[in-house]
Amino acid sequence: MTETKTPIIQIRNVSKRFGKVTAVDNITLDILAGEFFVLLGPSGCGKTTLLRMIAGFEMPTEGQIIIDGQDMSMVPPNKRPVNMVFQSYAVFPHMNVTDNVGYGLRIAGVAKGEIRDRVTEALELVKLGGFEDRMPDQMSGGQRQRVALARSLVMRPKVLLLDEPLSALDAKLRAQMQFELSDLQDKVGITFVTVTHDQDEALSMASRVAVINKGEVAQLAPPSDLYEYPANRFVADFVGSVNIFEGRLTLDEPDKAAVDCPGLGKVYLNHGVTGPHGADVWVALRPEKIYLHVPGEGKAVTAASQDAPDGHNFARGTIKGMSYLGDITLFEIQLEGGQIIRVSRPNLSRHDQEDFTWDDKVSMHWRADSPVVLLS
């Protein structure tokens, strides 16, 4: 990736209010040149409004958006060095593929020969060579999206904005387009800014993700950090699946920490968390980071004691629910305290799903580097 560390888009204290509703609440962030930036959040969180403000279709109520060093406050959408791929693709239905892709260049007054060359090049890029004379209603959703992509890329924008680019595609095509978009971004070296509510999409494509909640940035981090080191309960819960337990911080030193969770037990971490001693905190534990054992053999206790003091990092419960998903089996286990914990188990061999069944008593352990302590 051609990543240079200069910000191509600077968003400075931007707020947007529609009447009494605050859609975007004082967001400040930098998007770097050449990165694949994703705005991730639930519907209605303000992520699309932010994207539309970058494109120029909405004006910020407060704050400033700077693109490539230029303040965009007074610049209309048709004069901005960004192009957008719309959620509905917005391919012009009365123009064929060539005319759709060449539209921006015709408006800009580019010479006919050059338009032809650049349109051909753009169509090759999105693998639509040979579709030049097709009308949009003769194409599938995926092909129309490629037309929309080519139509934007042919303008050679500094930034390409994509509004929920994969939401209208079926699952298989979506997975394929995720790879293709990343690949394409790599090839053209243009900064991509994508809006999505789909965490898989964000994790698989992004170089950095801003998780937006209620108009504010909940966390800004690379995908793996977002998953492994969520900053708060919202991010932990929104990105992936997670078990969250309330607890009290009882030990916090640079190389170790412990949390006493009434619902789960004593949790030990092999790193510090720099939270106030005795504070109320939350422990987040991902389902795939919990190991299941047949109880009574002491396996869980033994395994837990390898990297944690006695009495930490294990729990017992009863299986209350199971769903077999092929590659993994998902268990819902009622802990002794009554709370439900979700555990996923990879089916490494064909008969693994037969190991446990409903109402089985089980014990669990997890490693000391698995839990995440959340302060908010």
Place this chain on the structure above:
Amino acid sequence: MFNRTAIAPLEYTRKLWMRSWVGLTMLFLYAPLLVLMIFSFNDSRRNIEWKGFTLKYYEKALNNDSLVEAMVNSLTIAFLATIVSLVIGALAAVMLWRFRFPFKGLVEGTMSLPIIVPEICLGVAFLIFFAKIDWPTDLPWPLNLSAITIAHITFCFPFVAMVVRARLASFNMEEEEAAKDLGATDWQAFRDVLLPHIKPGLIAGALLAFTLSLDDFVITFFTSGPDTITFPVKVYSMVRFSVTPEVNAASTILILLTVILTFIALKLQGVKGIAQSH
């Protein structure tokens, strides 16, 4: 023998009662028109019994200067009223669709008023209005048609606005945003994206306006002067003495004219486009 295969539920054309029902409907719709057209070739002063084929009443109609003048007046008025109605109607539709402003509901309601108000009331209103403001009546042709044209525009443009408005409802706003995003100005986006979308609506609206204007009698009757006779008014005055085959011949020409125009418009657009606009 006759019914080799069973009649499927939707094969209406193979059911006798259904065929006769369709036939009756067609007869009800078109018998009067057919009689009118057939008797335009009747070699008799009176339109009661068939005496033989002739084209002389067409010749007579085309040589009747005042009838031809009325026809030219009608076509001129219809043409002008259609053009102006298209512009005003389309703009009104776009305004009502795009913007929010105070009393929008009221504006929308009052705009379709000319459609509901009885024609006779509109006619009288125009008569009084043009008299009150002393609208000049002695202008040279075609300016002397201005009063009738204005009256026609009043009841034609709401139809255009209605049809275009219906078409606009299916417009994807993101298409216009996409055009602007690619560098188009407001005007270019309108011309390249919105206008092609509403084109079927414009054509359907123009057809409506043209035919409404061409055959309007009531309102025209109240706004026309002695020098500004239109075709329907002329026919009315001719019929007052007697229904001659000459009137039939002129009417047949008018029917053919509108059918041909409609056919051309449908061909230009494709029937699908017109159907979509409704």
